[in-house]
Amino acid sequence: MSSEEVDAIYRRTEGWPAALQLYRLTLVSPEVRNSLDDIGTYSPRELAEVPSGQRAHASVASRSRFLATYLIADAPKLRFMRRGHGLERFQDLLIYLERSGLFIRSLDAECRWFKYHGLFSAIMAENLRKLSEGAVLEVHARAARWYLTQSLYEEVVHHSIGCRDFTLAANTLNVWASRLVASGQLMTVERWSECIPFERVVERPDLAIKIAYSLVFLRRERKLRPLLDLLRRNIDAGDLVHTTNPRVALSMAAVLEDDIPAAVALVDALQLHERDADGFAAFEIGAASNLLSYRDIANGDFEGARKRLALARTSSDRGGATFSGGYTLAMSGVCLIYQGQLREAIDRFRKAMAEESAHIDGSFASAALASCYIWALYEANELDAVEAVFARYHDNIAESVIPDFIALAHIAVSRTFDARGRPDKALEVLDEFEKIGHESAWMRLIGMADWERVRRALIAGDIERACAIAAHIGSGNESNSDQWIAVVGGFGGRSSGAHPTCRAYTGCNDSEQSYCARTAATTESDLSPDQAPFDECAAEAARGYA
Numbered sequence: 181m182s183s184e185e186v187d188a189i190y191r192r193t194e195g196w197p198a199a200l201q202l203y204r205l206t207l208v209s210p211e212v213r214n215s216l217d218d219i220g221t222y223s224p225r226e227l228a229e230v231p232s233g234q235r236a237h238a239s240v241a242s243r244s245r246f247l248a249t250y251l252i253a254d255a256p257k258l259r260f261m262r263r264g265h266g267l268e269r270f271q272d273l274l275i276y277l278e279r280s281g282l283f284i285r286s287l288d289a290e291c292r293w294f295k296y297h298g299l300f301s302a303i304m305a306e307n308l309r310k311l312s313e314g315a316v317l318e319v320h321a322r323a324a325r326w327y328l329t330q331s332l333y334e335e336v337v338h339h340s341i342g343c344r345d346f347t348l349a350a351n352t353l354n355v356w357a358s359r360l361v362a363s364g365q366l367m368t369v370e371r372w373s374e375c376i377p378f379e380r381v382v383e384r385p386d387l388a389i390k391i392a393y394s395l396v397f398l399r400r401e402r403k404l405r406p407l408l409d410l411l412r413r414n415i416d417a418g419d420l421v422h423t424t425n426p427r428v429a430l431s432m433a434a435v436l437e438d439d440i441p442a443a444v445a446l447v448d449a450l451q452l453h454e455r456d457a458d459g460f461a462a463f464e465i466g467a468a469s470n471l472l473s474y475r476d477i478a479n480g481d482f483e484g485a486r487k488r489l490a491l492a493r494t495s496s497d498r499g500g501a502t503f504s505g506g507y508t509l510a511m512s513g514v515c516l517i518y519q520g521q522l523r524e525a526i527d528r529f530r531k532a533m534a535e536e537s538a539h540i541d542g543s544f545a546s547a548a549l550a551s552c553y554i555w556a557l558y559e560a561n562e563l564d565a566v567e568a569v570f571a572r573y574h575d576n577i578a579e580s581v582i583p584d585f586i587a588l589a590h591i592a593v594s595r596t597f598d599a600r601g602r603p604d605k606a607l608e609v610l611d612e613f614e615k616i617g618h619e620s621a622w623m624r625l626i627g628m629a630d631w632e633r634v635r636r637a638l639i640a641g642d643i644e645r646a647c648a649i650a651a652h653i654g655s656g657n658e659s660n661s662d663q664w665i666a667v668v669g670g671f672g673g674r675s676s677g678a679h680p681t682c683r684a685y686t687g688c689n690d691s692e693q694s695y696c697a698r699t700a701a702t703t704e705s706d707l708s709p710d711q712a713p714f715d716e717c718a719a720e721a722a723r724g725y726a
Contacts, residue, residue, distance in 0.1 A: 271292070274286075317342075320342035320343035321343040323339040323342075324339035324348060334368075336349075337353050337356065341376070349372075349375070350376050350381065350387060353373065358459055360390075361394060362463040363501070363502050364503035366394040366397055367394075370391075370395060370400065373391045385417060386424045389411065389426060389429045390460070392404060393429055396581065399579070399620060404433065411430055412426070420450065420457055431447045431471060432581075438583050438624055447471055452468055458498050458499060462495045462496070462498040465495040466495035469495065469508075470492050470504060470507045473489045477511070477518060486515060489515065492504065492505075492508040492511075493508050506546055507548050509549055510551070510552045513529050513552050513556060522560055529549065529556055530553070544579075544580060546576055547573060550570075550577060551585040551588045554566055554569050554588065554589045558595065563600060570593045573589075583624060586613070586616060587625060593609050594609040594610050594613070598636065603636075610629050613625065614626055630650075630652075631650075631653065
């Protein structure tokens with residue numbers, strides 16, 4: 181080839197090796213090459229279609245059509261099937277095509293699994309569709325049946341949807357989703373469930389429950405509504421031993437709505453200790469036990485919380501549920517902190533964070549664990565570690581579903597930046613925290629952010645600003661229930677080396693005046709000598725608000 185032709189091909193493919201390979205395959209025959217007026221005007225897709233119409237490439241073309249028909253062009257991997265049904269030379273054909281450079285490569289030493297390039301896959305699929313839509317459906321149906329015998333559920337769902345067998349798709353996703361939800365692979369559940377008609381989901385309440393779990397923790401409120409309506413109609417139809425229970429999924433939805441009392445009430449009646457389950461039912465018992473431990477900790481029943489968490493840990497292990505298991509680890513550390521065992525909590529968090537199993541989920545469970553770890557590190561004055569953990573898990577924490585975990589991390593990090601003389605970063609974190617509250621319509625989080633700004637103004641001695649901020653905090657930013665629960669209820673006291681923190685929880689149901697008075701009235705024993713001037717400001721602020 182001339183240097184001009186090489187330059188034209190390189191520009192046309194932008195140096196993409198797969199596209200260059202298409203040119204090589206197409207131009208290997210002088211007869212084909214001479215039939216092209218201008219090599220540089222052809223796209224890789226056009227060149228891939230050239231060989232099928234050329235006598236010189238009839239052999240490769242016929243094999244390509246065979247490959248498209250029997251290997252399902254849309255599948256990510258190709259499996260050498262058992263001999264028979266006219267496929268005696270199937271493996272030999274795949275090996276021949278691989279050696280011919282036709283975008284196929286073996287994935288194992290035995291040459292039983294093969295993979296081909298996405299561009300070639302798309303071209304073969306398009307050619308097959310042009311040939312016959314019925315042929316496409318039959319190919320997908322055959323592949324779905326075969327993959328089902330191999331328990332390769334993702335491929336089964338893919339191909340059953342491809343042949344419009346939504347019953348098979350729903351049944352398979354129902355089995356597969358048990359594992360996906362328990363391990364926190366929620367977006368996979370969401371993606372495939374959207375491909376299945378809702379009427380097929382309605383026929384399987386247990387599948388609806390698993391999809392609901394995924395959408396709850398992904399904060400897909402609009403998609404959730406019809407599923408929640410379905411679950412409420414079947415609220416007492418489930419049994420944790422044999423299948424799933426709508427109450428547990430509905431309790432998670434209540435958490436999304438920041439209604440912890442309602443969430444607790446939904447699972448409080450379940451006899452969790454009497455259950456001996458495995459699989460998805462064990463995951464649900466673990467999730468319900470975590471939620472009830474949340475209530476016990478808030479009520480100061482630490483022994484009750486310990487027993488709940490022991491059950492949650494056992495259930496999560498039995499069900500292979502790294503998702504609920506991550507929350508169990510987080511709540512166990514919180515329970516220790518509330519009992520004054522800060523160093524023990526940090527050691528537990530650090531060990532859990534170091535274990536690979538804690539990060540399989542990569543999002544929600546790890547976010548809960550990281551949030552509580554950040555809080556513990558802040559209380560221990562390990563401020564370098566606070567920043568490092570927050571930077572690593574920032575995105576996961578921001579997407580976490582439980583408001584109080586989000587609050588723990590953001591308030592601790594904001595106070596860390598203040599303690600280190602970086603008020604601009606502290607405000608940036610608070611602004612993000614408030615934005616999360618607005619995006620999810622969590623008024624309590626918005627109130628927390630506002631009261632934290634009041635606290636910062638009081639610490640700075642800017643009483644006028646503190647009053648101005650407090651005056652714009654509406655009652656809608658606080659809970660209307662005197663029974664609501666917040667893990668961060670004890671987020672207070674003086675953190676070593678940091679500014680004194682407000683003793684009362686920012687989202688309490690007290691009046692604004694009472695809150696500010698208690699915020700300001702940090703006792704002298706909580707202050708180091710160099711913080712004494714704050715005490716005078718606090719006393720003045722307390723008198724003013726009283």
